[in-house]
Amino acid sequence: MKRSLLPIIAHRTAILFFIVFALFPLFWLLKVSVTPNDLLYSEGVRMWPSRTTFDHYTFVLRHSAFPTFFKNSLIVSASTAVVVTVCASLSGYALSRFSFRAKYWIVALMLLTQMFPLVMLVAPIFKILSPLGLTNSLTGLIIVYSAFNVPFATFLMQSFFDGIPKDLEEAAMIDGATKFTAFRQIILPLTLPGIAATLGFVFTAAWSELLFALMLINGNAAATFPVGLLTFVSKFSVDFGQMMAAGVLALIPAGLFFLLIQRYLVQGLTAGAVKG
Amino acid sequence: MASIEIEKLEKSYGHVSVLHGVDLDIRDGEFIVLVGPSGCGKSTLLRMIAGLEGVSKGEIRIAGNRVNDLHPKDRDIAMVFQSYALYPHMSVAANMSYSLRLRKMAKEKIGAAVASAASKLGLEPLLERRPKALSGGQRQRVAMGRAIVRQPKAFLFDEPLSNLDARLREQMRAEIKKMHGDLKATSIYVTHDQIEAMTLADRIVAMHGGVVQQVGSPLELYDRPANLFVAGFIGSPGMNFLEATCSGGSVRLKDGSEIEARLHTSTPEGSSLTLGIRPEHVVITRDGSGRRATVELIEPTGFGIILHLSLHGIPFKVFTLDRQALAVTGEITVSFPPEYIHLFDGEGTRIG
DSSP states (O other): OOOOHHHHHHHHHHHHHHHHHHHHHHHHHHHHHTSOHHHHTTSOSOSSOSSOOOHHHHHHHHHSSHHHHHHHHHHHHHHHHHHHHHHHHHHHHHHHHOOOTTHHHHHHHHHHHTTSOTHHHHHHHHHHHTTTTOTTSHHHHHHHHHHHHHHHHHHHHHHHHHTSOHHHHHHHHHTTOOHHHHIIIIIHHHTHHHHHHHHHHHHHHHHTOOHHHHHHOOSSTTOOHHHHHHTTBOSSOBOHHHHHHHHHHHHHHHHHHHHHHHHHHHOOTTTTSSOO | OOOEEEEEEEEEETTEEEEEEEEEEEOTTOEEEEEOSTTSSHHHHHHHHHTSSOOSEEEEEETTEEOTTOOGGGSOEEEEOTTOOOOTTSOHHHHHHHHHHHTTOOHHHHHHHHHHHHHHHTOGGGTTSOGGGSOHHHHHHHHHHHHHTTOOSEEEEESTTTTSOHHHHHHHHHHHHHHHHHHOOEEEEEESOHHHHHHHOSEEEEEETTEEEEEEOHHHHHHSOSBHHHHHHSSSSOOEEEEEEEETTEEEETTSOEEOOOOOTTSOTTOEEEEEEOGGGOEEESSSOSEEEEEEEEEEOSSSEEEEEEETTEEEEEEEOOGGGGGOOSEEEEEOOGGGOEEEOTTSBBOO
16 A cells, blocks of 8 residues: 655654754754854854854863762762662552552652642751751752652652563562562563663753752852852853853763663563563 | 362452352362353462462362462462463573572573473474564463473463464363373363363363352263253353253143153252253254254354254254254254253252
């Protein structure tokens, strides 16, 4: 059967439009980051400056506190991602497979925590953390981010566990595995796509979080990258070139991270487990 | 290998009772088939023996030892699942050797056990493949291989052939029977397919509504069903049932005609009965004697012919190998040989 060309063209155009729409801000970020300061306001709106420069990048890397921000962000985001994923894997598995008393209420409570605007919680959390010496510290940020991300990540992991047939664990238990061995050797390897997705989700959430980082951290030593970006805003001017250069650099780890996990995100590992 | 004893076994989920006191003695090396319609509790019973479901009341003993509270891994049984439940991230060889590796068996021994199981099932060329690269029949074989490498005390099968097409199912059925002949392993097999039950079983356990209806050899269940349920469930096409009453020591059908049948003398006069006769036992008479029936539909199966009749308005089936039946129209006459008539009382229990 010969397929008519028109729907295909319409389909591809729609996809193209969406991609352009989604990626245009990133392109603009890149464009501004390589535009020399003297051309930024003088050339009007142009798709690409007549002259490009990497001066902003050099400045950001050599003369600003950006490398510190970058390192802090990396520590906070990676630790949060790992802590949350470990907790969420265990709790998600429990919610998916076990029935226990108060399960309903635990789920309800976890949902409840997701309902409040975070701004409401800034002051109480500051009050709690400051006597413990956890303000102005990366550990404090990791704890707060983990607490906020575990509920959602738990639901995410639960849905991945739900997708794995119970027969597999039962087969493993009959083969001689304990419940935990079955979890570790059979279920966990099959949940790698889910784990990758959770890691990625939590990592980006922590990477771009501004509110708590701004409120709990003062001074450059423990500032994360989103807070650091604000230092490019001074009283009288905004240094767009440097800010954008810092932004582009901040994209790199997130990009690398997704490059690493994309294999697991797209791969259906459970194929062939049961009939199909 | 081992015997399995089940005593007064009950299972309930909250207030819902699924098994109501099951008693069963399975001898060492016996092939037992649990058969019944869906929801009859056969799978639950199997899963309780496997240890995947807890016991609400009663006792399960494997080789004389009470296993009620034993974890599945400690019961030394193997199970073939309907979905096969192969580990997708492991090769065929790794799937088969998983249980042995968990038991920390020596590498050479594992290799030998897998090789011998693979050769029994013709799996040698597939050992390095992942399950997703296998066809349905091959996956089924791997699932069987995974069970036989361990030489467990007993094999449990949970509708293992339901996902295969008809031809493959027939072939695997024969292979399972052959394998049982070779291994002489105690096996419990759950199915809703009565052909599988009849062909495989040493003894069939017919279940309905969480109660064992009858335990016996396939032919016992076919020849002398203990009650209406077993009579209707075993056999294809299913048995014909006609309402009747006991009158003067003989059986009177609804239309008033009497029928010759062996009846217990203790049956009270006037009590209602159900008369059953299998479609393959009904005789089409050529000389006009017998009961009149109208032909409604003719189904040729190739092997034989199924005639759908209306006997005084009651649907009635006849199975015959006689190809002349294909040409019949209108009214025919049929007779019921007395030796093939089953009689059940008002409660559905066999009385003759």
